[in-house]
Amino acid sequence: MNLTAIRAIYVFEMSRTFRTLVQSVVSPVLSTSLYFVVFGAAIGSRIETVEGVSYGAFIVPGLIMLSVLVQSVSNASFGIYFPKFIGTIYELLSAPASFVEITAGYVLAAATKSLMIGLVILGTAYVFVDITILHPVWMLTFLVTTCLSFSLLGFIIGIWAGNFEQLQLVPLLIVTPLVFLGGSFYSITMLPPVWQTITLFNPVVYLVSGFRWSFFGTSDVSIGYSIGAIALFTIVCLLIIGWIFKTGYRLRK
Amino acid sequence: MADIVTVRDLRKSYPDGFQALNSVNLSIREGEILALLGANGAGKTTLISAICGIVNATSGTITVGGHDVITGYRAARRLIGLVPQEINLEPFEKVINTVRFSRGLFGFQRNEAHIEKVLRDLSLWDKKNSRINELSGGMKRRVLIAKALSHEPRVLFLDEPSAGVDVELRKDMWRVVERLRQDGVTIILTTHYIEEAEAIADRIAVIAKGEILLVEEKAALLQRLGKKQMVIHLQTPVRDIPMELERYNLDIGPDGSLIYYYDTRGKRTGITMLLSDLAAAGLTLRDVQTRQSSLEDIFVDLVQKDA
Numbered sequence: 001m002n003l004t005a006i007r008a009i010y011v012f013e014m015s016r017t018f019r020t021l022v023q024s025v026v027s028p029v030l031s032t033s034l035y036f037v038v039f040g041a042a043i044g045s046r047i048e049t050v051e052g053v054s055y056g057a058f059i060v061p062g063l064i065m066l067s068v069l070v071q072s073v074s075n076a077s078f079g080i081y082f083p084k085f086i087g088t089i090y091e092l093l094s095a096p097a098s099f100v101e102i103t104a105g106y107v108l109a110a111a112t113k114s115l116m117i118g119l120v121i122l123g124t125a126y127v128f129v130d131i132t133i134l135h136p137v138w139m140l141t142f143l144v145t146t147c148l149s150f151s152l153l154g155f156i157i158g159i160w161a162g163n164f165e166q167l168q169l170v171p172l173l174i175v176t177p178l179v180f181l182g183g184s185f186y187s188i189t190m191l192p193p194v195w196q197t198i199t200l201f202n203p204v205v206y207l208v209s210g211f212r213w214s215f216f217g218t219s220d221v222s223i224g225y226s227i228g229a230i231a232l233f234t235i236v237c238l239l240i241i242g243w244i245f246k247t248g249y250r251l252r253k
Numbered sequence: 254m255a256d257i258v259t260v261r262d263l264r265k266s267y268p269d270g271f272q273a274l275n276s277v278n279l280s281i282r283e284g285e286i287l288a289l290l291g292a293n294g295a296g297k298t299t300l301i302s303a304i305c306g307i308v309n310a311t312s313g314t315i316t317v318g319g320h321d322v323i324t325g326y327r328a329a330r331r332l333i334g335l336v337p338q339e340i341n342l343e344p345f346e347k348v349i350n351t352v353r354f355s356r357g358l359f360g361f362q363r364n365e366a367h368i369e370k371v372l373r374d375l376s377l378w379d380k381k382n383s384r385i386n387e388l389s390g391g392m393k394r395r396v397l398i399a400k401a402l403s404h405e406p407r408v409l410f411l412d413e414p415s416a417g418v419d420v421e422l423r424k425d426m427w428r429v430v431e432r433l434r435q436d437g438v439t440i441i442l443t444t445h446y447i448e449e450a451e452a453i454a455d456r457i458a459v460i461a462k463g464e465i466l467l468v469e470e471k472a473a474l475l476q477r478l479g480k481k482q483m484v485i486h487l488q489t490p491v492r493d494i495p496m497e498l499e500r501y502n503l504d505i506g507p508d509g510s511l512i513y514y515y516d517t518r519g520k521r522t523g524i525t526m527l528l529s530d531l532a533a534a535g536l537t538l539r540d541v542q543t544r545q546s547s548l549e550d551i552f553v554d555l556v557q558k559d560a
Contacts, residue, residue, distance in 0.1 A: 002327070008357025012343075015350060087341030091400070094305040095358045096330035252309050 005097040009105025010112075013079055017113045024113060025120055028067045032121045035063055036128040039185060050187055051218045056129040061212040062184025063125070068118040068143065069150050069179055069204065073171045076110035076154030081167050084159075084251075093252060099245030107155055111147035118143050131215065139214035145230050146207055150175075152237035159250050178204045188220045203229055257283040257332075257408055257439050258304065263313030265299055265463075273299040275463040277313070281408075281441060286434055288450035288471075289443040290552055291460040297443040298338060300460070301410050305335045317408060331359060334406030338413040338443075340393045344386040348377060348396055351385065352403045359404035371402045374429060391422045398429065409433060411442040415449055427453050447549040457548070461556050475548065476517065482544045483524065485511040488537040497534040501527055517545075 017024055040056035047055040083089040092102055125131060133139050154171075161167040182204030188196055199205055200221070210226025213219035219226070244251070258281035265274040274296050281287050291297045302308035304315050306322060315322045320329035343351055352368055372378045375395040380388060385396065394414070401409060411430075415423045430440055430453055444450055450457055451471070458468040467474070490509020501523065504512040515522045531538065 002360040004360045004362065005358050008354050011357070012346070012350065012354045015346065019345065082343075086343065087337075087339055088343055090305075090307055090335070090337050090341060091355060091358060093307045094330060094333065094335050096327040096360055097358060098327075248309055252307065 002097045002101050005095060005101045006105045006108070009102065010109045013106060013109030014112065016079075017075075017109070025117060028071065028117045029120055029124050032063055032067060032124055033128075035059070036125070040128055050190075051216070053216050053218070054129065057131045058187075058212075058216075059185050060122070060125045060129065060131055061215050062179075062208050064118050064121050064143070065146065065182075065204070065208050065211055066176075066179045066184050067121055068114045068146055069175055069207075070171055071114040071117050072110060072147050072150035073154035073157065073175050075113050076107055076151040077158035077161065077167055077171070078154075079106045079110050080155055080158035081161050085164075089251065099241065102245075103152075103155060103241050107148060107151040110151040110154060111144070114147045114151065115144060118147065133215050134217045135214040139211070142207070142211045142214055142226075142230075145234070146211070149230055149234040149237060152234065152241065156237060156240050156244070159244055162250075178202055179208075183208050183220055203233055206230070255283050256280040257318055258441070259314075259316050260300070260304070261314045263300070263303060263315065264311045265303060265308065266311050273463050274303070274310070277460075277463070277465055279458060279465055279468065281439060282456075283407075283439055284434070284437050285455045286430065286440045286442065286453055287456050287458060287468075288454035289441060289458050289460060290445065290447065290450055290548075291443070292445060292556065295460045296463040297460055298412055299463075301335070301412055301441070301443065305333055305410065306330060327360075331404075332407040334401035334404065334409045336397050336401045336409070336411045336414060338416060340390065340397065342385045342393055342396060345384055347382050347384055348372070348388070348399075349381040351396065352399050355400040356403040361404050367405070368403060371399050374402075374432070375399050376425070391418055394418060394422065398426070402433075406438065408439045408441070411440065413443055413445075415444065415446055423449070447547065447552055451548045459552060459555055466555055471548075474551065475545070480546050481515055481517050481522075482546075483513040483515065484542045484544070485513060485531070485538060486540040486542075487511065488539050491536070495534045495536070497530055498527070501530075 036056065039059055044055035044059075049055065050058045083092060095102075157170045158167065161169075181199065182202050183199070184204075188199050188205060188209075191199065206221055206226040206229035209220040210223055210230070213223050213226070243249070258279070260277055260279040263274055263277040264272070266272045277296075277300060279300075289297050289300070299308060303310045304317065304322060306326060317329040318332045320326075320332075322329045346354075349368065349372070352372065353363070356364070356368065369378065372381055375398055377392070377395050377399055380392060385393060388396065398411075398414075411426075414426055418426070427449075430442075433440060442449070442454070454471050456468060457471050457474055459466045484506060486508075487510060491505065491511065492509065494503050494505065494511070498511075502514045504514075506512050513524075513527060515524065528538075
């Protein structure tokens with residue numbers, strides 16, 4: 001195992017994160033604060049509690065998930081797309097590093113950045129609402145696993161993307177709608193029965209539900225399903241990445 | 254000397270049917286400087302890319318230091334440094350960080366002393382904290398070389414190192430190459446500047462249309478294919494070759510001089526006879542020059558013959 005290679009990629013990528021710290025951290029914090037003001041304070045004051053939790057607190061796990069998913073996908077996709085775009089990919093391809101090591105370096109760096117943002121947003125949430133976390137260890141487990149698995153997805157998108165438009169396409173057209181429709185801002189029990197069934201095909205439902213359970217102890221779907229869904233999603237991403245490196249898809253001519 | 258890189262029956266074709274490499278066989282000896290000469294699109298970069306793992310070959314085998322580049326890629330690639338033709342660098346990162354990154358990526362432990370030496374050798378030490386996008390084109394090329402040298406390669410590929418580089422940097426680069434050779438590093442350099450091959454290479458390989466046309470010692474190649482010309486300036490310029498001299502291989506130069514072609518490999522060059530026959534024909538010499546054909550002439554000859 002070329003651990004030195006993983007560390008080199010990780011350090012290099014994190015250096016980019018710290019170089020663009022303001023843009024990386026300030027903008028998600030600002031947008032989350034806006035959500036709290038609009039949904040929590042303005043609209044939330046007219047909404048009854050949801051499953052015994054005040055609406056302002058209820059949306060906290062969903063808001064964190066929203067940022068973490070979008071950030072993971074965009075960080076990881078940009079991280080590997082940029083070397084392709086500027087041509088430095090030649091070095092990765094000619095290095096004595098396996099696909100596991102290259103992926104690990106980029107995905108760990110992207111996941112670290114989204115984890116940082118997730119935690120900063122959680123800190124911001126404390127400013128606006130009262131929250132107690134019932135299962136902190138599970139909360140962190142869900143958060144870290146989500147960062148990792150969606151960074152894997154981002155990595156795949158970054159390799160697939162042939163231009164900047166495609167790079168933006170998936171986060172914009174797929175991830176954001178899935179998160180908004182995945183019960184970030186509502187409990188799926190609030191939906192008509194047909195939509196409740198359709199929603200169960202949205203993988204984000206399981207993530208948000210499990211994450212919310214770790215905060216409040218209530219969930220839309222059983223916690224076992226949530227864990228299973230994340231595991232399945234991670235495995236599928238790993239298989240795709242394995243195939244990409246084996247065939248050289250979009251990497252080696 | 255033992256071979257450090259061997260390429261056997263290497264082929265590369267693209268889905269559109271383009272055959273970039275066609276049954277390439279090449280053995281590169283440890284410690285030598287091999288110049289791979291060829292026109293644009295001849296397959297130089299594809300060959301290097303296949304050895305370094307950037308391009309998947311269609312068939313054939315490649316070993317570096319005895320390790321197959323596919324099955325033993327870790328061991329093989331640890332020996333290789335690649336300086337690509339295009340200036341591919343992360344624009345916003347500091348020079349020293351990109352060089353450290355390369356060392357780590359190739360699995361070498363941090364060694365600041367080595368990084369400093371590499372940067373000093375390439376006159377980059379003063380720029381170590383500059384961002385790449387603040388550097389001139391020539392400086393960027395030095396950074397590419399520094400990245401490749403950061404992980405102490407035993408085999409260094411320089412793909413068109415002098416493309417778009419000024420004379421000073423080219424000379425600097427040749428000095429670095431000379432130092433590396435003294436350390437026993439094998440260097441493969443692609444170029445279409447023949448003077449470059451002539452100046453620093455031990456052996457020359459000529460590639461055209463994806464095939465290696467020849468691989469030879471530079472000196473032997475020059476000698477084997479080298480024809481000499483002797484230009485004879487006469488007191489009174491001539492328009493036609495005098496009858497007495499018709500049996501010699503002569504041309505008339507534009508200024509009315511005589512040009513004699515001869516082969517240095519031959520037992521006799523025929524120069525003595527020619528000169529005495531010149532005198533017999535009543536021609537008076539003003540000056541004599543000889544000229545050896547350069548690699549460039551040889552190269553043009555070879556590629557034209559092939560076309």
